[in-house]
Amino acid sequence: MIIKGKVHKFGDSINTDDIIAAKYLVTTDEQELGKHCMENIAPDLSSRVNKGDIIVAGKNFGCGSSREHAPRALKGCGISAVIAKSFAVIFFRNAINIGLPFLELEEVDKIQDGDLLEIDLASGIIKNVTKNQTYKTLSQFPEFLQEIIKQKGLMNYIKSRYV
Amino acid sequence: MGYTISEKILLAHTDKKAIKPGDFIEAKIDLALGNDITAPLAIQEFKRGGAKLVFDKNKIVLVPDHFAPAKDLNSANQCKILADFAKEQGIKNYFEVGCMGIEHALLPEMGLILPGDLIIGADSHTCTYGTLGCYATGVGSTDLARAFIDGKCWFKVPATIKFIYKGRLNKWVGGKDLILFTIGTIGVDGALDKVMEFSGPVIRNLDIDDRFAMSNMAIEAGGVTGIIEPDRITFGYIKEIPNYKSKLKNLESDKDAYYEKIYEWDVTDLEPQVACPHLPSNVKAVSKLKDIRIDQVVIGSCTNGRISDLRIAAKILKGKKIKSGLRLIIIPATQQIYLQAVKEGLAEIFVKAGGVFSTPTCGPCLGGHMGILTEGEVCLATTNRNFIGRMGSPKSFVYLANPAVAAASAIKGKIIHPQQVIRA
Numbered sequence: 370m371i372i373k374g375k376v377h378k379f380g381d382s383i384n385t386d387d388i389i390a391a392k393y394l395v396t397t398d399e400q401e402l403g404k405h406c407m408e409n410i411a412p413d414l415s416s417r418v419n420k421g422d423i424i425v426a427g428k429n430f431g432c433g434s435s436r437e438h439a440p441r442a443l444k445g446c447g448i449s450a451v452i453a454k455s456f457a458v459i460f461f462r463n464a465i466n467i468g469l470p471f472l473e474l475e476e477v478d479k480i481q482d483g484d485l486l487e488i489d490l491a492s493g494i495i496k497n498v499t500k501n502q503t504y505k506t507l508s509q510f511p512e513f514l515q516e517i518i519k520q521k522g523l524m525n526y527i528k529s530r531y532v
Numbered sequence: 533m534g535y536t537i538s539e540k541i542l543l544a545h546t547d548k549k550a551i552k553p554g555d556f557i558e559a560k561i562d563l564a565l566g567n568d569i570t571a572p573l574a575i576q577e578f579k580r581g582g583a584k585l586v587f588d589k590n591k592i593v594l595v596p597d598h599f600a601p602a603k604d605l606n607s608a609n610q611c612k613i614l615a616d617f618a619k620e621q622g623i624k625n626y627f628e629v630g631c632m633g634i635e636h637a638l639l640p641e642m643g644l645i646l647p648g649d650l651i652i653g654a655d656s657h658t659c660t661y662g663t664l665g666c667y668a669t670g671v672g673s674t675d676l677a678r679a680f681i682d683g684k685c686w687f688k689v690p691a692t693i694k695f696i697y698k699g700r701l702n703k704w705v706g707g708k709d710l711i712l713f714t715i716g717t718i719g720v721d722g723a724l725d726k727v728m729e730f731s732g733p734v735i736r737n738l739d740i741d742d743r744f745a746m747s748n749m750a751i752e753a754g755g756v757t758g759i760i761e762p763d764r765i766t767f768g769y770i771k772e773i774p775n776y777k778s779k780l781k782n783l784e785s786d787k788d789a790y791y792e793k794i795y796e797w798d799v800t801d802l803e804p805q806v807a808c809p810h811l812p813s814n815v816k817a818v819s820k821l822k823d824i825r826i827d828q829v830v831i832g833s834c835t836n837g838r839i840s841d842l843r844i845a846a847k848i849l850k851g852k853k854i855k856s857g858l859r860l861i862i863i864p865a866t867q868q869i870y871l872q873a874v875k876e877g878l879a880e881i882f883v884k885a886g887g888v889f890s891t892p893t894c895g896p897c898l899g900g901h902m903g904i905l906t907e908g909e910v911c912l913a914t915t916n917r918n919f920i921g922r923m924g925s926p927k928s929f930v931y932l933a934n935p936a937v938a939a940a941s942a943i944k945g946k947i948i949h950p951q952q953v954i955r956a
Contacts, residue, residue, distance in 0.1 A: 397576055409920050435671060455721065457754060
């Protein structure tokens with residue numbers, strides 16, 4: 370699967386309160402959550418994102434609360450993938466469980482806001498079309514996690530196992 | 533190579549013969565917890581998964597505590613989803629307002645958390661239970677939904693970092709200061725994807741409430757859980773639970789267990805610690821903070837809303853008045869703690885000092901209700917997070933400290949060392 374989109378760049382330790390503030394956790398509607406994505410730190414993000422865009426951030430992305438509403442808000446906002454130096458432990462599992470593609474990359478500093486990226490999820494190769502550079506992700510998932518990702522989330526995977 | 537306590541617990545819940553850090557495993561869980569924010573999404577996914585009945589109605593706990601008593605119509609709807617699901621599935625461990633408390637104080641109090649257990653909760657502070665020698669970790673709503681269906685969860689076996697605390701703690705220094713000092717030293721990702729194992733003579737002498745405060749904030753350093761090997765203090769705390777027998781005989785880490793890193797600190801000179809805006813790792817000794825004026829003090833939460841926290845605050849506030857114009861909000865974590873505080877006269881001390889004494893709720897900690905900050909306001913709280921906008925306006929400021937610093941600072945209207953208002 371190839372993902373192509375424009376970069377929205379963020380720093381280190383972007384926490385789940387940044388991604389979706391707790392006051393909006395009174396709904397499970399992804400579109401609604403998406404309207405308020407990153408509101409506390411980048412109030413206009415949801416209006417700037419075109420469907421398919423990519424978030425690139427520093428280390429410890431998604432730290433803080435366990436709210437699955439965070440990766441869902443990113444999806445609802447139109448974000449197609451997140452690339453970061455490292456991911457916080459609960460965000461990591463939530464992203465897998467809801468089928469939000471994410472990649473660990475050491476060289477995020479080479480990528481700038483507005484760059485156009487092309488991600489090949491199968492090979493983990495990230496092409497920076499704007500800068501004419503190529504990067505390789507660190508992420509290597511074991512087979513059963515790959516299967517969850519392929520089935521677009523844990524619930525589909527569980528369904529296929531029991532039905 | 534031996535196993536750490538965490539690895540022993542994970543191994544005992546799989547059908548594998550051996551595990552090592554980095555392995556991905558599926559394990560059977562002993563308890564699955566959800567609240568009024570995370571459970572509605574889990575219940576939605578459970579139904580989407582086509583499931584009709586939960587795997588074991590006795591192993592699921594539902595606590596409406598974040599926005600409860602319902603702060604608005606949408607919260608009321610979410611709380612009702614929990615109540616309806618509990619009724620439909622026959623889940624007895626659903627705690628309605630009146631029995632409800634902040635989940636991570638309530639569950640240990642109810643005897644639902646036992647050493648050697650494997651516990652998941654759709655709440656990041658599920659790591660709190662590690663204090664009792666169980667493997668407890670935060671997960672998402674879909675994980676919870678899956679556990680509702682088949683009682684299982686996937687895990688990446690984490691490596692363990694050991695933290696050894698030596699020396700003797702100063703007056704007004706406790707578990708909160710130890711964990712703030714730790715996060716301040718290693719950073720918000722200093723234990724990313726790792727188990728934090730707290731040990732050493734200082735931990736062995738630390739009472740259970742201070743231990744809970746430490747384990748509670750493991751996630752603030754990126755930790756999967758914050759575990760303490762059970763000892764006489766642990767078993768003293770859970771002794772009232774009838775017929776308790778650990779499933780695992782040996783809950784100590786093996787002598788030859790693998791630790792990815794070992795930190796060893798002498799904490800004899802440690803002062804009360806304060807995390808400054810906007811990260812829990814932005815930690816300074818209280819004496820280094822000059823003239824930080826505050827508008828609000830919150831004493832409560834799953835970190836420091838327990839009876840010993842309230843006793844410390846009352847000791848400092850007894851017979852005194854808080855600074856005029858400041859708001860002091862005290863929130864006991866459970867009904868039992870509330871009642872105990874009333875019986876001991878603590879509630880009276882708080883009210884006479886000019887504070888408010890609230891029903892249990894997570895409330896202001898996550899910017900829910902009961903003390904939201906507006907633009908420019910500064911709060912000192914005994915809670916666990918001070919991210920931008922955590923308690924309300926993205927232009928407000930939250931400092932984190934122990935209950936003694938919080939109570940003393942409420943009197944002066946600025947952040948101070950407790951010894952400035954009370955002799956030890």
